[in-house]
Amino acid sequence: MNKDKIIAELKKIVKPYVQDNASFDNLAEDTDFINDLKINSANLVDVILDVEDAFEIEIDNESMEQMLTVKATMDIINTKLSEK
Amino acid sequence: MIGNDIVDLTIAKIESEWNRPRFLNKIFTEKEQQYIREYPRPERMVWLLWSMKESAYKLHFQHNKKRFYAPKKFSCEMRYLNEEEGCGKVFFGDFRCFTQSALSDKFVYTITSLEKNKKYLSQIIKMRKPKYNAQHAEVYSGAIAQFAEYSGKSHDKIYIKKNDYGIPFLYFKDEKAKTDISISHHGNYGAFAIEMS
Structure with missing residues (x-):
């Protein structure tokens, strides 16, 4: 799946959990979910579950450990999609 | 820690x-x-x-x-x-x-x-203000007041500063205190915990 499409989908997913709207408007590959978007760490699991549902993939615990940034999440989505 | x-x-x-x-x-x-x-x-x-x-x-x-x-x-x-x-x-x-x-x-x-059984100075603070920055200040000033009382140090020379990793530390007269601190807030509550030596 191409980058822009994944980012667009990710923006939709993270939006309800974001607590810093300025960072959300500037969301890019290097955006950090917790430090930049101020997503509550308990809501990060919601982001992960929503990503699983939206892309119809399963994110294992090892992959989940890295899911702190947009970039890392995109890489995991692409890896999981290619394994399907 | x-x-x-x-x-x-x-x-x-x-x-x-x-x-x-x-x-x-x-x-x-x-x-x-x-x-x-x-x-x-x-x-x-x-x-x-x-x-x-x-x-x-x-x-x-x-x-x-x-x-x-x-x-x-x-x-x-x-x-x-x-x-x-x-x-x-x-x-x-x-x-x-x-x-x-x-x-x-x-x-x-x-x-x-x-x-195990470590002693702390800790307080849970019900926030008066809804904004993050104001809440942050409320928890910091609560922590400083307690640390001043505990250490007998002058309250206006104590401050809290985060390092590059975002970990907060207590300072007295620009010198890092040996006492570790942790800070948390969520919603309408904030809390600090200071390790007692």
């Missing part, structure tokens, strides 16, 4: 749907899920365990400065629990720490330390 974490239960109810499919299994070990099922107020147990994991992660981060998201790997063991307080341990590989928790209808709160 010290870690703490507070969960505002009213806000948690709004922010998180803990009983959505797969939620518990992503975060909690089999044993922890059993604690949740068997506890009369499962929701409170969810957030109690979460605060144990989160404060243990904070402590671990101070230790090795690595960021990651692996809540399930921080495995909790409850040693004692009543309506108002609890204590236990959290394990993460070889890393092990001790927790002390406080519970109420409004919040759950955990302090974590590497040593």
